[in-house]
Amino acid sequence: MTIKTDRRSFIKVSTAAGGGLMLGFTWVACKPEAEHAIALAMPEEWYDVNAFLKIGDTGLVSIMSPNPEIGQNVKTSMPMIVAEELGVDWKDVIVEQAALSKDFDRQVAGGSQSIRKSWDSLRNAGATAREMLISAAAEKMEVDARECTVDKGIISHSSGKSVSFGEVASMASKQEVPTQVSFKDPSAYKIIGTDRRNVDGKNIVQGKPLFGIDTRKEGMMYASVLRPPSFGQTLETFDDSAAKNVKGVTEVIRFGDKIAVLGNSNWAAIKGKKSLKAIWKKGESLENSADHDAAMKQILKNAKGESLRKDGDVAKAFKEADSILDRTYEAPFLPHNCMEPMNFMASVEGEKCYAEGPIQTPEWTQNRIATATGLKPENVEIKLTRMGGGFGRRLYGDFAEEVAQISQKAGVPVQLLFTREDDMTAGTYRPASKYRIQAAVKDGKLTAYKLTEAAMNSNMYGLIAHFFPAGCVDNYEVVAGKVESNITTGAWRAPYTNFLGFAEQSFFDELAAEMKIDPVQLRLDLLENVKGTTDENIEYSGERMQGVIKLAAEKAGWGKAKDGVYQGFSAYYSHNTHVAEVAEVVLEDNKPVVKKVYCAVDCGIVINPLAAKNQIEGGIIDGIGHAMFGDLTFEKGSPSASNFDRYRLIRNIEAPDVEVHFVENVLSPTGLGEPSLPPAGGAVANAIAAATGDRFYKQPFIQYKDVIG
Amino acid sequence: MASYELNVNGKNYTVDVDADMPILWVLRDTLGLVGTKYGCGISQCGACTIHLDGTAARSCGIPVSKIEGKKITTIEGLSKDGSHPVQQAWIEHDVPQCGYCQAGQIMTASAFLKDNKSPSDEDIQQAMSGNLCRCGTYLRIRKAVKTASKNS
Known part of the structure; x- marks a missing residue:
């Protein structure tokens, strides 16, 4: 040879x-x-x-x-x-x-x-x-x-x-x-x-150094950055004399509208930052959530926006309908709250930059650093550390860009750490959004379905418009409108669908009641219509969707719940994976408590079942947690919470049991980090509706105090 | 600055730091013990949990000046080689996803099990509810604590 x-x-x-x-x-x-x-x-x-x-x-x-x-x-x-x-x-x-x-x-x-x-x-x-x-x-x-x-x-x-x-x-x-x-x-x-x-x-x-925050480099200084307190504000002037007197503070550097304090420990940098006296220019546009809400409602009312998909004659079907169901669902902004706050280390020396830290998009970040520092991208080296969560926040390398600029000005290696307050107030939030869903029913059949989105900046993209029930209803339309905002928004775990999944799956529950049909059967019947579709935009499978729906219903004993146990159904396709969930709620002191969630997943070949189940469990608990508690609003450009004393995340005692089942097949594998999240809120809301008769149209659910206490 | 005598994981250290510097930053930035994590700085999330004389405490909220004379145990000192029953149970149940909060979870669990040798499921959920996990590994944390309670 x-x-x-x-x-x-x-x-x-x-x-x-x-x-x-x-x-x-x-x-x-x-x-x-x-x-x-x-x-x-x-x-x-x-x-x-x-x-x-x-x-x-x-x-x-x-x-x-x-x-x-x-x-x-x-x-x-x-x-x-x-x-x-x-x-x-x-x-x-x-x-x-x-x-x-x-x-x-x-x-x-x-x-x-x-x-x-x-x-x-x-x-x-x-x-x-x-x-x-x-x-x-x-x-x-x-x-x-x-x-x-x-x-x-x-x-x-x-x-x-x-x-x-x-x-x-x-x-x-x-x-x-x-x-x-x-x-x-x-x-x-x-x-x-x-x-x-x-x-x-x-x-x-064993607590070994694995994460970005654990990165150390010889001669490295720690940095903390003061940013404008509100979106829409800029820096006029500042006094750093007190900051410079803080023990361990070595340097104060202004860059743009931000001020970095460098020190020989994180504490020195944080304390130094607190000692800065900054004067901010009154912004021209300090936004309020109340105004956002009004603008989004206007979009829904007029169905104004980009048409993302249109099948048949929706207007005609609504005109001829026996009955129409028309519901609106509303969600706030959400911060990501990765347990490891944003951080990155950079060392700019002459024409080269060495950067190390937690980032979901190293290549994009390499380019961002190059642009911000004037270096060539090939001279920016990026080493990846383990990430203490990402959930979309670490797609955006703003913190890496910042620390490279700071290191370039300071001439030493620098690690930038966001305090929790920085992390929650300088976010790229899940955009606040609203959906209006309308359905026309005639002769006991769903004849038209119309989805209108209103979102801050933007949310839905074209692909989502082709998700279920696209292809299942002859007359179908999706319109997406947006309200421009200076509040930075971006991807958040299961972007586009993390709230849409709740809205649609809640709607289908009410639609089934309206049509006097079992909600599982309604979905199975509709999915018959998409089988054999030649529509290239439709990537979900009618067969695979029916497969997870049947599996979840079977494992949960759908319709056969014990006395005092109320079930809610939800099924959603996203990120190329098909998922169905059944939530079970009981009443304790007349208040609904989520006890268990059954989940069926079709992700093709399961590479590592032990870890795959972990992803599904986590996605469901995360989804329920944010549906129940997640809330961030803005007043005069400033967010309503900056730390976990005023921002509630789900805690251990609030997490229901989760039972996971995978469809067994040998199809190519698909991902699991996100797909179990979008259906979770809907399954819970539907179970609570079954238990109490109360429908939730807004997240977080805790605002329905009279229902859930 | 002042000088403080600290006992961390059985070793004595002298550190020259500000009196108000939280022990979290002394551990991480002065002593280089980075296993203890920063999460919120206001004792709400539990990522920074350590043991003070065997009791779970939030290191982000305790200034170094208030800690002299107490024995500090961090995740690095819980065992030499990851053999503590709680660490072993965490591995057995493959608890971590991102893993960032887990050192704090383990320190809370190990202190809790010292006081409650055979906890009920509800005891475990109560005890572990001070530690946040955004990945949502709570179910495995419960199972691991239960397993550790049987193996302790």
Whole structure:
């Protein structure tokens, strides 16, 4: 066999297969991070087979986790996919977090897309390496490669001969990269589909430095930044004499309308910031939530906005209807409240910047830093740390941009930490929004459905308009209008649908009552209409949606609840995953209490069931928590809360039990970080309506004090 | 600045810091023990939970000047190698998602189990309700505390 080291051939292969470039890759020192006991000794030599993996001379395999780890557990699940195709025992794998690198495609944590979009490139990396190991082993054993098999890091020939990965690692790294590889049949999976614990679990429970806030660099100063107290205000002047007298404060730097205080500890920087005396210019536009509400209601009233989808003749159907259901749902702004407040470390030296911290979008952030500092993007190096939550907030690298500017001016490495107050008041909030949903019923059938959105800045994008019940109703229309605001808004866990899911699923419950049909049956009947659709915009599946609805109903014993237990149903497709939920409520002292949520999920192949269930449980609890308590309003541009004394998050004792069931199939996997959240609020609201007769049209639910106490 | 004698995880330290500096920042920025996390700074979230003479306390709200003479235990000192029953239970139930709040959760749970050897489910939920988790890992936290109570 010809031994080639032409790596460009691999580039062609993996590009064709949808990812995994490996141009100019160099391995950094490998740190063992696996939670399990490593069975094999640490190698003396590592051989890089491709950008995703290297194999040591002892047979230990190190796999790169390319995407940012935000708590969605990709640092375990993505390497599991590579390991599966490679044919290594999971206990012989260690995992390393990749930095931002051109070797990898889409290094983003967002939209629940990490697994779905990397499924092919991860399998390709493992399968390609497996074939190269087989080639090397066949050469070493002087046998036909086609008669070799791989299992648990051993390449075996049909004659009984075998060699280990470690023995042929060096040779394998020099093999010609195969132009075509085949992937394992799911029935042969040994790692995918099995429970594997978080590779960082042991480090997390010991408090090891993993997070952005734990980053340290020699000569690094800590910074705290004072920003305008209200959206719409700017800085006129400031007096920093008191701040400079605070022990440990080293420097005060103005940049734009912000003032950074640098110190030798976070405390010095925070205390220094509190000692600043700033005079703010009275803003021209200090906004109030009451005005936002009025403007959004006007949009709903006039159905003014962009038409995102229109089927049939909606107006005619409403004119001819026997009955019309018309409801409006309202939601406030929400801050993200990641438990780890925003932070980043940057060290700008001359033409170069080294930046390290928690970020969902390293590539975008690289460009943001470059633009803010005038450096070339290729001179901005970004290393990724574990993130103490993201939920969309860490898509926006404003804090990384800020700290790079501060470091550039200060000439030292700087770590910027938002206090909780900074984090909650300088947010990129989930936009406040309202939905009006109208349905026309004639001869016992749903004949028209119209959804109108009004949102601050913007919320819905085109794809959402093609979600259920699009394709199920002949006359269907979605219109989205917006109110421009200077309050920064952005993606928040399950963006666009985190509130829409509640609104629509609450509406369907009332619609079923109006049509005198069981709410589960109403959905199943409607979904019949979308089966076999040729509409390319419709990406949800009628069959898969019916599958989760039936599974959730079966597991929860829908319609057969014990006396005193009230059930609410909800089903929603988002982020390419189909989910159905049944919430159970009981009355305690005549007040509804959510006791349990049953959840059925179709995400295709479940990579790691243990972690997958964690995501579903968390999404449901997070969804219920924000539906119940999440609330942020603005008065004169200033948010109503700045810390957890006035902003309520769900607590342990308020969390219901969750029972998760996955639909078993071998379809390509989809993501789980978000899809269980949108249906949760609706399931709870419908169960509360069943228990009390009271319908909730606004979030948070705690404003319905007479119902829930 | 003043000088303070501290006992952290069985070791004695002398630190020269402001009297009002919360012990959280002394641990993180002066002593380099970053396992204890900053979450809110107003004792509302529990991310900064440590043990003072074995009792759970919020390190973000306690100035260094009020802590002399007390034994401080942080997550780094709970066990040498992650072998404390609470840490083991956390691994067994694969509790963490992002993991940021978990050191505080573990410190709260380990102090609680010292006082209540066989807690009821409701005791556990009550005891753990002072610690926020935005990822929503509360159910696994309950299970892990229950398991730890049996293995302690």
